[in-house]
Amino acid sequence: MSDDAMAAARLSAAGGGRGSKPWLRVLAAGFAAFIPFVHAATTSSNFTVQVTLSSQCAATNSGTTTVSFGTYTAFQGTAQGSNSVNLTFQCTRGFAPVSVAFDTVNGTATGVGVLSGLQYTLTAAAPTLVAGTAATTATIGTGDVRTYAVSGSMPALQAGTCATSTCGPATHTRTLIVTF
């Protein structure tokens, strides 16, 4: 029992004596209430928690994202730009992909492709990074989010291939491949 608690207990026993103050009795009662907890004892056993983490990146896009070149007029005098699409990936915090490339199914790894007889080139910009939140004992946290803006350009002066006055919109699927 601590000295404070002893004093409080004595004070409590003398409660109601000459000159005693009601607030002191309340204080003493408070200490007395804690005294039983002093008797609880503990013993402990150590052990180790261990894990190996394999870092990953995962695509987090949902829905369709389309790089649209709009309407290309054959033999037009200037290059035709496209809109830009954002492709997002979620990675282990602190872990950065080493490189990106495009699929070689519908074009080249560097982003070149042909659609309706029109050549185009896609470009993936350097990714933007939004740091994830750390895991805590209450939440699992989130990964770093890396966003690649992909846009394209069709060179000028192309003839295209089309048997009628207009063709399209024609589409095919391309893939951005992130290596980590």
Next chain:
Amino acid sequence: MKRILIAAAILGAAALPAQSATTSNNFNVSTSLTSQCQATNSGSQTVDFGTYTAFQPGPQAGTSVNLLFQCTRGFAPTTVAFDVVNGTAAGAGVLVGLQYTLSAGAASSVAGTAATTATIGTGDAVTYAVTGSMPALQAGACATSACGPTSHVRTLIVTF
């Protein structure tokens, strides 16, 4: 008559030991016993989660370890909790940016042997199985393609 006297002499000799006597004095043996529990593990115990692949769709279970305590016979611990140095008392923790939760199963008890006039007996053996689980879909924190094995020490605290 002579034969009877001889018989009487023999009887007299046999009666001599009956003359030794005893007396006794009672006293008390007293003790107070403070019941205790103590950890009896030796060597290292590891809850091993193996390899967690970031963003994996299912939770990852850890191996189970048995933590042993020896208690005064008939005396049961009231509660168990984990340390708050490397996590929460409820068992949550974070390792390599991965959250995990430990849980201690109900205690299994093997009764000790009673003390006798020949042996001191043994305590009740109380065993807690501790297991862990890591939730699915975690990113973790690691600057390279793999980190670990990484570990830290947790403690099971038994209150009695």
